[in-house]
Structures are given as structure tokens and as C-alpha cells.
Amino acid sequence: MAERVHIFDTTLRDGEQSPGASMDQHEKLQIAIQLERLGVDVIEAGFPIASRQEFEGVHTIAREIRGCRIAALARSRKDDIERAGAALEPAADPVLHTFIATSDIHLEHKLRMSREQVLDAAGEAVRLAKSLTGRVEFSAEDATRSDWDYLVQISKVAIEAGADVINLPDTVGYTTPDEIRGMFQHVIANTPGADQVVFSCHNHNDLGLAVANALAAVAGGARQIECTVNGIGERAGNTSLEEVVMAIHTRSEIYPYECNINTREIVPSSTLLSKVTGLAIPYNKPVVGRNAFAHEAGIHQHGVIANALTYEIMTPESVGRNRGELVLGKHSGKHGLQTRAQELGYKLSEDELRQLYDKFIDLADKKKEVFEDDLRMLIVSLHNQTFEIYHMLQVHTSGHDPAMAMVELKRGDDKLVDTSIGDGPVHAAFMAVDRIVGISGKLEHFEVRATTPGKDALGEAYVTVSFEGKSFKGNGASTDIIEAAVQAYVNAVNKYVALKQEFNGSPEALTDERVP
Ligand code: KIV
Numbered sequence: 001m002a003e004r005v006h007i008f009d010t011t012l013r014d015g016e017q018s019p020g021a022s023m024d025q026h027e028k029l030q031i032a033i034q035l036e037r038l039g040v041d042v043i044e045a046g047f048p049i050a051s052r053q054e055f056e057g058v059h060t061i062a063r064e065i066r067g068c069r070i071a072a073l074a075r076s077r078k079d080d081i082e083r084a085g086a087a088l089e090p091a092a093d094p095v096l097h098t099f100i101a102t103s104d105i106h107l108e109h110k111l112r113m114s115r116e117q118v119l120d121a122a123g124e125a126v127r128l129a130k131s132l133t134g135r136v137e138f139s140a141e142d143a144t145r146s147d148w149d150y151l152v153q154i155s156k157v158a159i160e161a162g163a164d165v166i167n168l169p170d171t172v173g174y175t176t177p178d179e180i181r182g183m184f185q186h187v188i189a190n191t192p193g194a195d196q197v198v199f200s201c202h203n204h205n206d207l208g209l210a211v212a213n214a215l216a217a218v219a220g221g222a223r224q225i226e227c228t229v230n231g232i233g234e235r236a237g238n239t240s241l242e243e244v245v246m247a248i249h250t251r252s253e254i255y256p257y258e259c260n261i262n263t264r265e266i267v268p269s270s271t272l273l274s275k276v277t278g279l280a281i282p283y284n285k286p287v288v289g290r291n292a293f294a295h296e297a298g299i300h301q302h303g304v305i306a307n308a309l310t311y312e313i314m315t316p317e318s319v320g321r322n323r324g325e326l327v328l329g330k331h332s333g334k335h336g337l338q339t340r341a342q343e344l345g346y347k348l349s350e351d352e353l354r355q356l357y358d359k360f361i362d363l364a365d366k367k368k369e370v371f372e373d374d375l376r377m378l379i380v381s382l383h384n385q386t387f388e389i390y391h392m393l394q395v396h397t398s399g400h401d402p403a404m405a406m407v408e409l410k411r412g413d414d415k416l417v418d419t420s421i422g423d424g425p426v427h428a429a430f431m432a433v434d435r436i437v438g439i440s441g442k443l444e445h446f447e448v449r450a451t452t453p454g455k456d457a458l459g460e461a462y463v464t465v466s467f468e469g470k471s472f473k474g475n476g477a478s479t480d481i482i483e484a485a486v487q488a489y490v491n492a493v494n495k496y497v498a499l500k501q502e503f504n505g506s507p508e509a510l511t512d513e514r515v516p
């Protein structure tokens, strides 16, 4: 039987550190539910010491997700570890993941600690973590720029202190396949107790080598791959889950390993993440990009029609593409809608189903065919209503240079209307919202794209707006793109106002700590 390689998904932790990928608790839970369907072994849910919201996000996922292990990150510090332990408290199968840097460059310039001090800190951290949770992972940050014999020493210390997993990350995306394979072989061969633990790789993609390095690490003895959906993550991102899994799947004669992944959930996971974060998937992204299975050249098309094997190394169906393209029409009814939403992995309450049905009928009135991606987008934007403070009722714009906009919002029972001029209709409408809510956000990012092909497509709008120096993302969807844009802007405003209210206006709400 093929040996098992565990998939440790860090989309919600390292992935969430990508610029523009921050998610609120509810969004994180939606992704976690999909990751469970995808079949990952571990979901790294966050870095609980970073902020109260981050703590709550991990705690909620630990409570709700029972089908995979839930990990939380902590530096090798007592308060970090205790906070991570508390966030994991409801988890069925928790993993406390603690780390400290091991390269001389980090020791000298960041930690200002000697190698001996770092060994002591690592041992103490793992011992404390082990007293709080059943399973502990230890990471030697910047391992690929560390002295290999020092990695042996620190791995031995961590194993003696109770670590179950030793992770050797390529934190800065610097290594190469041959080098990382040699590093794992060296550390595994020379560390006493190596056979008692699982070795893990965690690669960043600065040189575009993360997937190749992960496969080489496995050849060197790693049996856990840390990765993210769509490869999102710090800087150029992490090992892309879909690419590494499909490489193992497609080339099983070279990579004789089993992962527990249900590959048919790959495209749905990728699409959901893109809709929740607003981060677009490049058309040519392997496995999940729009063009990944599109054959443009006539000679290729001809070959594929004769036999798909001529130019296709995996089928679109095997990664969950083309599955149930057309979903529903206007007459499908509430029950049909509920069944389809369930098939997509959503458990909706009666109230949510009612709201979704209203949105669906509204959309089906405007566009004949409602596709799976339309439905996903409606469900993602449905969440915007669950903590809505301001609700967009209507927007009208006219002219240009200057353009004029009239916006009507609802807050509680009050209807609030204002107008503004601006450089274009969207600018004018955003300014009108600012006037109504009495705060002025700085628009950092604005993007509109179509959910599906066709002139009547649903327009998805994504904004990032900064208030008091903290960025808030918003999304909206409508067949009218100005309406979608205003919904997205109001969604970001709502997130800011809700956070301020939760913390009674304290600045604590607007600060958080990130992994260095
Ligand atoms: O890249 C890295 O080294 C990390 C660790 C915290 C595992 O993300």
C-alpha cells in the first residue's frame, strides 16, 4: 500500500497573511467547512495571540470542525502558547504549533539570542505546549538557511520535549529541490528519535519552486506537506495545495504516496476562497485557472476530440470542474435551491434560505440561467447581511465629469439619503456613502469582475477600504456593477463600524500582531 503523506492546510493562517486575504471569523469558518470536505488532514486556523478576532476565529473553527485536526500557531513564548492552547480548547484533535528561528541571520538580527538560548527556548516551548495539547508541532523557522547540524540538535531537543511533528520551513523561498531533499535526508538520518515523529515541509514560493521543493522534501523523507489553496501566502505565497496534490495524483508511479484529498473538491475550494477574499485566480494557474483545461490551438482541439489523453494529463472532472454547470432556473423552487446549496457544502438556516431565495429570484429575473458560481457568490454575499449595520437600498448615478450619485441606506428603521458629486459614478456613490455614515474611508483597492461568461453575468465587486489605518475588505454582487460596488463599500464600512462597536471604540480593535 502507498505511504501516506499528510496535507496540512495553512490557508487560514499563512495564506491569510497574503496582502488582501484577511478574513473575518465567519468567512474563515466557511473556508474551514470546505477544507474539511476537501479532506485535508490538518487545518491551521490562525495565530491566536495576534488579536481577539484571530483568537475567536480559531476557537470557532476548533468548536465546529470535527473531521480534521485543528492547529494554532504560537511563537516559542509562554503567553503565545497559552493563548493558542486556550483557542484550541474545544477542538476534537488539536495541534499546538510552536516555532522559533534557527538560522544565524535570524538569531543575530531578529532574536538576538545565541544558539544555546534558542535550544533552551525551543525545549521549554514544546514542553509547555505538550502539557496543554495532545499533539505538538515544532517549526525551525528559516530552516533552509540554517546549519544542518544545528537543525539536528534542535530537532533532538524538540523530540525529547514531546514534539510529534518537526517542520523544516523554507521561510524565504530560497532553497532548491536537490538542496531541500538533502536537508531532510541529513536531519532524518542524524536525529535520534526521528522515527518517532513526522517530518513536515513548509515552502514559500519566492523563486516559483515551492511545489517542486515540497515534492523533493517528500523524496527526502518528509511525510507532511504544508500548503494553501491557490498557493496564497506571505509574499509570493506558499506551496499550492491543488498543484502538489495533483502532481502526486497524476504521477503516482514517481510519487507513490496517498493523500486523503477528495480531488473533486479542488475547484470548488479554489473558487470559494477567491470569492471570499476577492483574490482573483490567474487564468493560467495550473489545475484551477480558467484556462487550465482550455485548448486553443486547432491541432490540440482536434486531438482532444479524438481522445482527451492526447493533450490532457488529468480530466477537468477529476478536480471538480464542469460538475453541474447549469444549476437552476427561475422555476426551480426553494427546495431545489436548498438541495443545490447543500451539494455545494452549505448548511443554511431557514432564515438564510429565505434570504437566499429572495436574492436568487431577483437574479433569475435578470438572468435566465443561474450557475453554480452565481449561487456561491450569492451565498458569500448573504453573509454580509448577518451583521449588517447599514443596508444599501438604492443607488442612482448620472452624468460624468463630474458624475452625480444619490444613495439611500437603511440603518435600523431609519432611511438615510445623501448625494455627492465625484470623478465618476462609483467615486460619487462612495462619497455619498461617506456623507451618510459620517466617516471617510481611503479606497485601497477596487475590482469588478464577472462571475460567469455572458452579457447578463452577475458582477462581483471587491474593495479594500482603510479606516484609521486598518484595512477592511468588502464584497458585493449584482447584475448592476455600480450597485455591486456600493454594496461592497457598505460591506467594508459595516465591518469597520461593527469592530469599533465591539471594542467600544477602543483602538485595540484596530491593531493586530503578525508573525514576523
Ligand atoms: O514560513 C514559515 O517559516 C512559517 C512558520 C511560522 C512555520 O510560516
Ligand code: ZN
Pocket (backbone or CB within 6 Å): 014, 169, 171, 202, 204, 234
Ligand atoms: Zn510560512
